[in-house]
Amino acid sequence: MKITDSQLYKYVPKAEKLWLSWLPTDEEIPEHIFSKRFERKMKRLIRNQRRTPRIRKIFLTAKRITAAVLVLTMLSFSGLMTVEAYREKFIEMITEVMDDLTHFKIFSSWNESIRMGEIIFGYLPEGMSEVERMCDEETQGQIIYFEDLDGKQLRIDIQLVTEETDYEIILDTELVDSTKV
Structure with a gap:
């Protein structure tokens, strides 16, 4: 149509x-x-x-x-x-990364008197338990050792960083098994 x-x-x-x-x-x-x-x-x-x-x-x-x-x-x-105002309050860190190690230097210009608080870990690798805790009152640092049933160890070194103290650590990228040492 x-x-x-x-x-x-x-x-x-x-x-x-x-x-x-x-x-x-x-x-x-x-x-x-x-x-x-x-x-x-x-x-x-x-x-x-x-x-x-x-x-x-x-x-x-x-x-x-x-x-x-x-x-x-x-x-x-x-x-x-x-x-x-705030630059001096924060922790500064210098990191150098080489082929086989990493060097950390941590320093601060914090000059107020403070104390390190209680350290509690929310997570640890499975089977790890605390073996020893050494406290240094002078530097307000702590070294905590953990070990599992296979003999593998974990060392945690904690230090309060203030104007009087700084902290340096060198991390070797090669993993070391403590059972073979």
Whole structure:
């Protein structure tokens, strides 16, 4: 079946009247209430569109410059406040990595009198149990030895790092089995 232009001109107005008769009247349609946020955005958009494009570009550039200055000011201020005030409080570490060993040197400029707290391990390798614990009151250090049933040993050396003390350790990358020594 082929629809011609004359048929369309004849039947479309009837279909339009039929379709419109099914729609509710204007009184039956509830009025939409827009959110406050939407209303603010629309007012801002209308106010912005009243300005000329040149003025809008000037406002946008001014906003960007203000934001950049604010970010730079905040970064400068926070950098100045944190570097000197907190730099001395943190532990500094120098690491040298060679082919067969790693050398750690840990030091701090902490000069307040503090004591080392109790050391409790949340995890140890399976079968390991504490064999010996040696405490040094002068350096506030501890050496804790663990051993499993196969004779494998684990040594943990802990030392409080302050202004008076520093700590150095050299780790050999070759694994040594204590049962073969």
